[in-house]
Amino acid sequence: MAKQPAAYPFPYSKAAQLDSRINIARPVIDQTLAPIVDAYPLPEELDLDFMHGVTAKEDNEAFVCTNAQSIIKSVPHLKHTEHFIPGCGGNRIVLSVIAPQAPTSATLPALYRIHGGGMIAGDRFAGLTELLDLLKCIECVEYRLAPENRAPGPADDCYAGLVWMSEKATSLGIDPAGIVVWGVPSGAALAAVLCLMVRDRKAPAIPIKAQMFISPMLDDRCQSVSDRQFEYGSPWCGVSDCMAWAHVTGEGRGSDEVSLYQAPSRAKDLSDLPPAYIDTAECEVFRDHAVLYAPKMLRCGSTCELHIWPDAFHLFDGVDNLDVPLIHAAIEARQTWVRRMMQPIGIDGDSNLLL
Structure with missing residues (x-):
């Protein structure tokens, strides 16, 4: 069993007062x-053995079992199907399609979900449950992980899955013009790269409907103000982020060797992209990555809705909580945007989810 490294020793909400390494002013957690946030302290330094042990479900007490069976059991109106398709490098990619048992239409819009985990951990079922309240069904892709498979390998997997989904849309019950790409942290980075690949390769022929980034991990250089403010004393702090990017990009991290298909913040041209929703917390390392990406999209003529949630921490809104207005407001804003993106193409309560 992988041994868990030591957790951060102070409450995150009091880190600025207690951690002597923090010497720059920063917003305070609500x-x-x-x-x-204080209930679940995490290690600063990434331990691949531990993270891969969690991913592999190796008798780890910290692991909460989430798989297709456990998810579908709670939502009996949905069905789950696995598909195995060839990847760009000859590897095999697995996709899960979660769809209504009794769809309201022969072709429904789809949410193409890319999981998080710093591109070094996680699987297509991680963090999926909360999305089932947003849509009646979903479709998701599982990609190869770093450091064994460095960027742009994970993005290539996601691209192959998207092309396959678009080509097989009719048999899957999907409207190919109604695909929304969704990603959380590292999944958001892959979603952004995926949209750039679709634009530049001009395939699939039918454009992506929209893209959604939640706390996006966009920049391997890790040099923004928020990178410095939350280098320490924050869930997924700057130390963790730099280590993850080094696993993803290799020794070239932070250099001119990194391309836009490895770290999307490297893209200079963000024109002709699908409408975007970018969502980040004020008290997290990824804040300025999002803040810089959104206006670049606008300057290039693409459209973007940007939310920065005040006094909030990384992934603060993972589970809805009506007793905490800020959490509920963030989730409601996300739901409103997705429904608006899908409504014009005739959605009537159902959609598909690819993982």
């Missing part, structure tokens, strides 16, 4: 959120 006191209504403090009990949530």
Whole structure:
């Protein structure tokens, strides 16, 4: 069993006062959120053995079993199907399609979900449950992980899955013009790269409907103000982020060797992209990555809705909580945007999810 490295020793909500390494002013976590973030301290330094042990479900007490069976059991109106397709490098990619047992239409819009985990951990079922409240069904892809498979390998897997989905849309019950790409942290980076690949390769022929980034991990250089503010004393801090990017990009991290298909913040031209929703917390390392990406999209003529949630921490809104207005407001804003993106193409309550 992988041994868990030492957790951060201070409450995150009090890190600025207690951690002597923090010598730059930064926003303070909202006191209504403090009990949530302080309850789960994480290690600063990434331990691949531990993270891969969690991913591999190796008798790890910290692992909560989430798979297709456990998810579908809670939502009996949905069905799950696995598909195995060839990847760009001859590897095999697995996709899960979660769809209605009784769809309202022969072709439904689809949410193409890319999981998080820093591109070094996680699988297509991680963090999926909360999305089932947003849509009646979903489709998701599982990609190869770093450091064994460095960028752009994970993005190539996601691209192959998207092309396959678009080509097989009719048999899958999907409207190929109604695909929304969704990603959380590292999944958001892959979603952004995926949209750039689709634009530059001009395939699939039918454009992606929209793209959604939640706390996006966009920049391997890790030199923004928020990178410095939250280098320490934050869930997924700057130390973790730099280590993850080094696993993803190799020794070239932070140099001119990194391309836009490895780290999407490297893209200079963000024109002709699908409408975007970018969502980040004020008290997290990824804040300025998102803040810089959104206006670049606007300057290039693409459209973007940007949310920065005040006094909130990384992935603060993973589970809805009506007792915490900020969490509920963030989830409601996300739901409203997705429904608006899908409504014009005739959605009537159902959609598909690819993982």
